[in-house]
Amino acid sequence: MFLIFQRLNIEKTTQTCLSGQRINGVLVALTVKERVKVAVAELQKEGITPCLATVLVGDNPASATYVRNKQKACSEVGIITKDHKLPSTFSQKEIDSLIDLLNKDSMVHGILIQLPLPKQLNDFATTSRISPLKDVDGLTPYNIGLLVSGRALLKPCTPSGIIELFDHYDINLQGKNVVIINRSNLVGKPLYHMLLERDATVTMCHSKTANIKKHCLNADIIVTAIGDRERFVLTQDMVKDGAIVIDVGTGRVNGKLVGDVDFDNVIKKAAYVTPVPGGVGPMTIAMLLKNTVTAASISKEFVTNY
Numbered sequence: 001m002f003l004i005f006q007r008l009n010i011e012k013t014t015q016t017c018l019s020g021q022r023i024n025g026v027l028v029a030l031t032v033k034e035r036v037k038v039a040v041a042e043l044q045k046e047g048i049t050p051c052l053a054t055v056l057v058g059d060n061p062a063s064a065t066y067v068r069n070k071q072k073a074c075s076e077v078g079i080i081t082k083d084h085k086l087p088s089t090f091s092q093k094e095i096d097s098l099i100d101l102l103n104k105d106s107m108v109h110g111i112l113i114q115l116p117l118p119k120q121l122n123d124f125a126t127t128s129r130i131s132p133l134k135d136v137d138g139l140t141p142y143n144i145g146l147l148v149s150g151r152a153l154l155k156p157c158t159p160s161g162i163i164e165l166f167d168h169y170d171i172n173l174q175g176k177n178v179v180i181i182n183r184s185n186l187v188g189k190p191l192y193h194m195l196l197e198r199d200a201t202v203t204m205c206h207s208k209t210a211n212i213k214k215h216c217l218n219a220d221i222i223v224t225a226i227g228d229r230e231r232f233v234l235t236q237d238m239v240k241d242g243a244i245v246i247d248v249g250t251g252r253v254n255g256k257l258v259g260d261v262d263f264d265n266v267i268k269k270a271a272y273v274t275p276v277p278g279g280v281g282p283m284t285i286a287m288l289l290k291n292t293v294t295a296a297s298i299s300k301e302f303v304t305n306y
């Protein structure tokens, strides 16, 4: 069943490698969603309707919007969602019990805990409690271990979305110098392993890295995920000619959603750049849908890459 995705033959949009091309994450996400829709229909023929349980604790408006967007995307491709909105006072014991119930519920194939959780809850302990088979964010220690071994089926959504963008635009990673500016468990660390799997040479930078510009100027590909425009902007002078720039960062300047990259100037020098919005963001949601269908597939027949 897991091979559903590999059997699908979705036509790629033809792209020639012109200098200064804007990567269209909305379009690539749509192609992923079309593949997911076909996979959902195949699962339904076998009596399985993929179901994602979403868990939102507290009333953080940004988190509520993220969850709503994920639920809407699910309904567009035929994945059903079970919504769990919990008070901000929810205790660790209570969330642990809820996860245990969802782990046992055979109608639920994927569990999404929207992070960050309120202070009294431990993000790591909470996500670690999810069954690895239902871990659609790919964040449990088990799945991270598989990822490091190059064997994971459920991989973190944002890095997977970035790899999908490279594939869609026929960007070969072998032997490329890639700089990732981020070392979080959500973005930088999993992406590092996925890029190594593709034979890239990867350098990870973070807030303590000396001379990030020097690393960037040596990079064929730069992935930046900081989201603090006041302290960091990736400018044209940090990018070598023909580089590929992936902007994961999200922040607000004067109420406007912005990334880490000075897009208008960097695109004059780079070969490809992702915009914010419309780049990595839609891919993250698309890969969540894909992971949910994968989880639904393996719930019936646990097939792995071992």
Ligand SMILES: NC(=O)c1ccc[n+]([C@@H]2O[C@H](COP(=O)([O-])OP(=O)(O)OC[C@H]3O[C@@H](n4cnc5c(N)ncnc54)[C@H](OP(=O)(O)O)[C@@H]3O)[C@@H](O)[C@H]2O)c1
Binding pocket: 158, 181, 182, 183, 184, 185, 186, 187, 188, 205, 206, 207, 208, 212, 225, 226, 227, 228, 231, 232, 248, 249, 250, 251, 280, 281, 282, 284
């Ligand atoms: N578009 C999407 O779908 C999507 C998905 C996930 C995340 N994001 C965005 O990506 C950004 C990062 O998310 P995250 O969860 O990974 O955040 P995070 O855990 O706060 O990680 C931020 C990373 O940036 C590094 N950093 C911060 N300031 C820096 C500086 N001045 N120079 C160099 N490195 C610096 C930090 O270094 P240290 O480790 O040394 O602190 C850390 O590794 C946020 O804006 C988030 O909204 C977007």
